[in-house]
Amino acid sequence: MVKITDVARRAGVSPSTVSYALSGKRPISDATRRRVQAAVHELGYRADAGRVRAGRGSKVLALAVPMRPGIHVPVMTRLAVSVVTAARAHDHDVLLLTQGDGEEGIGRVAETGLADAVIVTDVQLHDPRLPLLRSRSLPSVPIGVPAEPEGLACVDLDFRAAGELCVEHLARLGHRVVALVGSPPEVYVRRTAFARRLVEGFTSAADRHRLTSAVLPCGTGREDARALTERLLRELPALTAVVVHNEPLLDPLTDAFERLEVRIPGDLSLTAVCPAPVAAAARLPLTSVAVPSAELGARAVRLLMRKLSGAPVPGATLLPTRLTERASTAPRGV
Structure with a gap:
């Protein structure tokens, strides 16, 4: 040996x-x-092979958080904190893997026994890390649902339902022209699952209600917000509602519309998909569908604990969506 x-x-x-x-x-x-x-x-x-075979394990969970372009660090930080907190409640530590593609780190964990199990974040629809996880005996939970989730114990917010719920709310208020201000372009280029699924829900609900709709990826800076608001008003002059799935852009987008003398919610209703505390603390409290980062991390850890104990686990767990009305939405024309 x-x-x-x-x-x-x-x-x-x-x-x-x-x-x-x-x-x-x-x-x-x-x-x-x-x-x-x-x-x-x-x-x-293979590190501590005898100890792992004896069933004692490393008492460590690995958390794969690839720091890629378009990743919003505060979101990942909240998720990581929730994983660490939940893991400690189960007497486990957390090893953070931050490689750009994540495959090397996961492979190293699987080969050396550094961790008992791994949580994978920023899951793509066709994620190259998932075949590696399927081929190894290392228990895993992806936070995110790929195109083919069979054999994986995934957990995520139901982002498709989140997109639908935003549009349903705006349609009930009488809005007929809506836009989705989405994540940075690179997030869609690599086919990140949560972003793609939210777009699917948004466009599906808009089509069902026969609304005019548009989807515009956007960067995260104030200049990005300024340019986007000008483009929206130029290309969609009848626009009366916007859904934002880009947390850093929330206040800059509100400021940019107001500089163009677009009143929120008098002229334009604004809805966000983001953590509830972020929406509530925005300069203008935002109607939002909550992204429960803490619950996602805790659920992932509980699923891993069940796997490690040999208990059965479900395939994909989609957390239900909930919309909270705040000051940023109103009936069209009010």
Whole structure:
């Protein structure tokens, strides 16, 4: 059996450095980490294999949070905090994986036994990490529902229903021309599941109510908001309602409309899909469908605990949507 001392000898470092490089518990230089990882792969080392086989496990959950373009860091931070809090309640620590594609980190966890299980975030419809998870014995829960969720215990907000619920609310208020201000373009380019599903729900409900609709991805800065408001009013002069699925843009978009003398909600109703505290604390409290980041993280941890105990788990768990009316929406023309 390959030992940690064998890996240390191959990498030219001490056994404690190997342990720190694999666990992430202390800072290690990138060059040293790469040497250790190469030695692990070459030798086929599996950390604490005897302890894992004995059923005691590492008492660590891995959380894959790839820091990609278009990722809103506060959203991921809230999710990570909820995972850590729930994991500690089950006497587990959390190992954070932040590689851009996530595959290398997940592969390392699976091969070395660094963690008992993994939670995967920012799931794409055709996510290259999922075949890796299916091929390994490492228990996993994706937060997000891919195009083919069979065999995966996924959990997410029902984003398709969220898009539908926003449009249903606006249609009841008499609005006939609506727009979705979506996530940054790169989020759609990589076919991120939650963003795509919200678009599906938005367009489906708009078509069902025979509304004129448009979907516009947008960046997250104030200049992005200014340019987008001008484009919306130019291309959709009859526009009276907007759904925003881009949390950093909420206040800048409100400011940009007001600078163009568009009154909210007198001229334009605004609805958001975001965490409830964010909507309530906006400069103009926003009608919103809540994104329950804390509940998503806690649910994912509970599902992993069930998997680790051998209990059955459901396939896909979609949390129900709830819309809260606030000051930003009103009947058309009021």
